[in-house]
Amino acid sequence: MVPLEYRMAARVARALREAGEPRPARELAYRALAMPSVAPTQLERVIEPVLDGRFFREEGALGLWEWRYPFPQEGEVLVVLDLETTGLSPSENEIIEIALMRVEPGRVERFVRLVNPGSPIPPFITRLTGISSADVADAPDVYTALEEALVYLEGAVLVIQNAPFDLGFLRPRARRLGVKIHNEVIDTVQWARRALPRMRRRGLDHLIRAFEVSIETGARHRALGDVEATWTVAREMYYILTAGEPRRVLEV
Template sequence: MSPTHYRLSTRLARHLRSVGRHLPERSLAEQVLAAQGLPKGSWASDLLKSLLDGRFERVAAEVGLWEWKYSFPAPGEAVVVLDVETTGLSPENNEIIELALIRLENGQLTVFERLVNPGMPIPPFISRLTGIRNQDVRDAADIYTVLGEALPLLDSATLIIQNAGFDLGFLQPRLQRLGYRLDNPVVDTIDWARKALPGLTKRGLDALAWAFDLGPVAGRHRALGDVETTLQVAREMYYMLTAGKPTPTSQLAAKAR
């Protein structure tokens, strides 16, 4: 599929969510594809069939969504979506300036968001990118205090991270100094995107947000904004990859290293 196909697929899913029930293929094609300026008739029906990825359940000549049949994450399973903002790219020479995470478990959502005092000046280009200034973090806690607060939320959870190697490169050595070994299963949404969206040549968060038709991303390059976007794209890809076969997220993950 091309990136445009992924966007059209997501618009089909969004329409089904809005009506909350299965729809005949022809009706779905006319209501959604024709609304995009595409012609009606058999051509639209053929295109519809090419757009039905793993998110969609087909029953006879009707289309629904697998998310109506099983949840993400599975009952009894916890996932944590997290993101950090930093003063630069080097875990050895730079520091964390913001940490955010969302924990989902049994239908409950817990949000954690903290600014972090990095103990060093924030470079001007980082302030321009994130909007986080030196005066914003002057009275914030250090990273070890913030991680101590966040640790209970990581317990027994599968971590979902966009470009996981970057965030873990900062988090793991600092957690080790607290005596905590991070061995949670980890989903890198870039890895999921390679499998779920093979037609994409770029798999950064902006590219994934575009492919899933999320519109302008609020809070981009702030930790919580990026976490919320990562959660949205991860949820879509989970159903694309499981395609009607409920699977614990941990089974679709790798161990943190």
């Protein structure tokens, strides 16, 4: 269950992005919260408790700090990464898809590769991801795919949802290529503990619901779709946690 105030805040943020400029709280409450039965004089009281660190006040209007400072900061490079695998065990299962998004101010690069795991993909994984053994029959093996992917990690802070899982697969395979992954890591699960303290569950599906992130049909549980979703929720949480005080990601 996602606390209602988180979803209400997401709707206020969306209404502001649609407006593209600061708007009165009363107007935002009416537009975003669909509460025409509430008296106009009470609307601002309704909206006030849901506002978090993403919002600023200016001359009686509300705005978004994302309009005032960027994420990431100048000189920072982030790589959002996700893997799809044949199971939960790094020693017994294999990667079947790698995706990442390298983000720096003014530039975004995306990388995605299907991977041939060298054995049949279990039916329940195909049901979950939509990736079948036929899809990966002509795909490169994990080491060939990793040689391409690891180039994008240079000089970057990694942003990963539930980082221990992905790194558990990634690091030992990179070592076999003679590469040590020593990048700093931001785990969005840990950010969620502070940004959304009333959330009992912090899986990606729950964060997507809390921020009302729009996901294309079939994109969830595909590596690039999950990368895009992780990037969106990380960005929202960055502004909640910085609350008008620009900081580099490792200082958040």
